[in-house]
Amino acid sequence: MTAAVVALSGGIGGAKLALGLARVLDQGQLTVIVNTGDDFSHLGLAISPDLDTLVYTLAGLAHPEQGWGRRDETWTFMSALEQLGGETWFRLGDADLAMHVERTRRLAAGETLSELTDRLRRKLGIATRILPMSDDPVRTRLETDTGWLDFQDYFVRLRCAPRVRQLAYLGADTARPHPEVLTALGSRDLRAVVICPSNPFLSIEPILAIPAIRAVLAECRAPVIAVSPVIGGQAVRGPTAKIMRELELEPGAEAVTRRYADLLDVFVVDETDAATIMPAGIEVVSAPILMTSLEDRERLARVVLAAADRVAARQN
Ligand code: FO1
Helix, strand or coil: CCCCEEEEEHHHHHHHHHHHHHHEEEEEEEEECCCCCCCEEEEEEEEHHHHHHHHHHHCCCCCCCCCCEECCCHHHHHHHHHHHHCCCCCCCCCHHHHHHHHHHHHCCCCCHHHHHHHHHHHHCCCCCEEEHHHCCEEEEEEEEEEEEEEEHHHHHHHCCCCCEEEEEEECCCCCCCCHHHHHHHCCCEEEEECCCCCHHHHHHHHHCHHHHHHHHHHCCCCCCCEEEECEEEEEECCCCCHHHHHHHCCHHHCCCCCCCHHHEEEEEHHHHHHCCCCCCCEEEEECCCCCCCCHHHHHHHHHHHHHHHHHHHCCC
């Protein structure tokens, strides 16, 4: 088995780089550990947005601009629900709805989130292994000036407007990492661990908040390389920079990684942030990190893997 690569991902930016990695690596060489802190129950359905964003992206089904949900979507269900006075702030397209209904059915039938995710990704012809960080519930919540909010209430219903005071990842301290997560991160033929350019507070931290995952990463033999989710202090998408300001962190690339710099061997920043200063022992690599085309995703994946290989060559 040629050397494996493990990526940590959540949300839109992470899925983009995961696609780039899947395309430059051999089939089945990539395992992605996915944030489940955004998951919630809505309209009686079990919804796992970061798992779905990755599955749709790797299956070529993702909406090209929106970043979540499916391409070529229709909205008959939503308009019928509107007519009935149902909750429509969280938009569920007709084809996307099938994923939530099928996941809810499988969970009710006793399948774990990881089992059903594995079956569904195979059904969609995805060779990359997709692992929820845990089959136990972890929920990202935010304390704001309007009180504590569940993640999707903050992110979608309130459009990230409330001022964030602190974040909590409920259940992370007792959640058991999926066993394959520990196996993948501990395996001897691991080539690299890639922390994808997802929102550090909302997508990466929840994964690292599971003690056993952070611990196994800290011991990891393979190079650990993160890609900055901000360019010139601005998040490519989403509320990263706003949350950083509200948490009184300067929204620079280095501040992003303060929370997990101790795990890193390499930090990849955009060329505009080439002057980024990182703690000793962390190599800063500057490259174009904005991914708009498929080629961008593949090129960044190659930059990441080459940097990891250089570290491994030095260490061995
Ligand atoms: N994000 C929105 O901003 N508005 C929506 O109506 C919305 C619906 C939605 C449905 C399914 C799904 O998997 C994701 C959805 N998202 C929506 C995105 C979601 O809130 C985020 O992708 C993650 O939770 C954060 O990355």
